[in-house]
Amino acid sequence: MGEVTVMVDADGQLVLPAEIRQSLGLEAGRELSLSVEDHELRGSTTAPCGTMSLLEAVRELRKAVPPWKPGEPLWSEVLIAERRGEAARDLAEDMAGEVERALRR
Numbered sequence: 818m819g820e821v822t823v824m825v826d827a828d829g830q831l832v833l834p835a836e837i838r839q840s841l842g843l844e845a846g847r848e849l850s851l852s853v854e855d856h857e858l859r860g861s862t863t864a865p866c867g868t869m870s871l872l873e874a875v876r877e878l879r880k881a882v883p884p885w886k887p888g889e890p891l892w893s894e895v896l897i898a899e900r901r902g903e904a905a906r907d908l909a910e911d912m913a914g915e916v917e918r919a920l921r922r
Contacts, residue, residue, distance in 0.1 A: 846872060 823831045833843065841862050843849060847870060851860045885891065 842873075844873065 821834055821837065823833065825831050838844075841849075843862065847862070849860050849862060851858060853859070
């Protein structure tokens with residue numbers, strides 16, 4: 818991206834063009850570190866481009882996961898039930914193996 822010119826308002830605020838914000842992954846609430854070196858204003862994001870802040874990660878997760886609705890089982894309950902089923906099958910296989918070994922003696 819090339820150089821852009823922005824205006825500073827009476828309160829000392831400026832608006833970064835959308836193209837710059839998008840290229841840096843800057844969303845509302847995201848921090849931008851500023852410094853002045855040799856009469857030049859330099860800015861950098863607090864996290865490298867391409868990585869998400871915790872807030873951005875939560876927003877993305879909320880988009881990907883549908884909200885829970887009353888009457889539906891919680892995902893944690895479903896996962897626990899699946900794990901208990903796996904554990905029961907493992908135990909049954911172990912017991913069957915023990916019985917088979919005992920019968921061979």
